[in-house]
Amino acid sequence: MSEIIVGRIVTITIAVLGVFFGAAFGGSRSPSVAVKPIEVFQGEIVELKVSGTGLAAVEGQLGKETVRFYPSGRGTFSALVGVDLEAKPGPARVLVKGTQRAGGYRETQIALKIKPKAFEKESFSVPPEFDQLSPEMLERIHREQEQLTRVFSTSVPERLWENPFIAPVQGDISSSFGYRRVINDAPRAPHTGVDLKAPMGTEVLAANNGRVVLVGDFFFSGNSLVLDHGAGLYTMYFHLSEFRVQEGAEVRKGEVIGLSGMTGRVTGPHLHWGARLNGARIDPFELVKKSGGMSDKAFRSDAAADKVEK
Numbered sequence: 001m002s003e004i005i006v007g008r009i010v011t012i013t014i015a016v017l018g019v020f021f022g023a024a025f026g027g028s029r030s031p032s033v034a035v036k037p038i039e040v041f042q043g044e045i046v047e048l049k050v051s052g053t054g055l056a057a058v059e060g061q062l063g064k065e066t067v068r069f070y071p072s073g074r075g076t077f078s079a080l081v082g083v084d085l086e087a088k089p090g091p092a093r094v095l096v097k098g099t100q101r102a103g104g105y106r107e108t109q110i111a112l113k114i115k116p117k118a119f120e121k122e123s124f125s126v127p128p129e130f131d132q133l134s135p136e137m138l139e140r141i142h143r144e145q146e147q148l149t150r151v152f153s154t155s156v157p158e159r160l161w162e163n164p165f166i167a168p169v170q171g172d173i174s175s176s177f178g179y180r181r182v183i184n185d186a187p188r189a190p191h192t193g194v195d196l197k198a199p200m201g202t203e204v205l206a207a208n209n210g211r212v213v214l215v216g217d218f219f220f221s222g223n224s225l226v227l228d229h230g231a232g233l234y235t236m237y238f239h240l241s242e243f244r245v246q247e248g249a250e251v252r253k254g255e256v257i258g259l260s261g262m263t264g265r266v267t268g269p270h271l272h273w274g275a276r277l278n279g280a281r282i283d284p285f286e287l288v289k290k291s292g293g294m295s296d297k298a299f300r301s302d303a304a305a306d307k308v309e310k
Helices: 015-024 135-151 284-289
Strands: 002-006 009-014 038-041 045-051 055-062 065-068 070-073 076-082 090-100 105-115 121-124 173-175 180-183 193-197 203-205 210-218 222-230 233-243 256-260 270-277 280-282
Touching: 038 045, 045 055, 045 090, 055 076, 065 076, 076 270, 076 280, 135 210, 193 284, 210 233, 222 256, 233 284, 270 284, 280 284
Parallel strands: 009 045, 038 105, 121 180
Antiparallel strands: 002 009, 045 076, 055 065, 055 090, 070 076, 090 105, 173 193, 193 270, 203 256, 210 222, 222 233, 233 256, 233 270, 270 280
């Protein structure tokens, strides 16, 4: 097994799997291979590459979630693996199953080591009326969560994106990914995206090629848009003032999909940008940084956010 850096993504090329498949169909090598675990922090991603002569298809599984492999060269398949921001630190394994064109089938495991990440934390207060939810509101929130769950389970299997990813706006980061909020002395769920400063009406760009799978008005996130980039990867754009595309539309990287705003549970205009990969809530800037795009360090982080989001 070798580890190389390609396009700033840590790429694990499992050459042993090619030998493993060859051995499985007439060879004498043992399929048992000891490898060093791949270290991945909470909320981050790693790319896996699997190669083998005559390899026709590859499937993966991490816990209960599917890892979608896509063709990336002759006899080579790749997949992006995301680690949720609240994933339990410690060992994990990706089960990899491969099928040869001749019909043979084998599997192996890739060891991961999930490492804890120190996220920012802040406390603030809001007026009581802003922080109280009626039974009707709670019922609406429940319906909307179910709707999002359905959307995140219908990704097209093929990869639609192309490197690099881009940031949807060029505003500074006002609230970072994963930060823990304590509102009126009550701990809240971690921030599952990044908030980017964007004056009202700023053009919001598609981070990459994809299909619009959700356009709607939601209680917390306001005017919300979700792009399916294929192979289990989604990006989200919240608090928009206007939509510029319709549900079902195919969009290209850099296309204007909406305008920034302050819809939903916010007190100032900005863009909430999020990403989800095969069920894992990941830092969207991981897609930018590790696909060869601009680092999030080019975006100034301002912990003293001038808005409130639940």
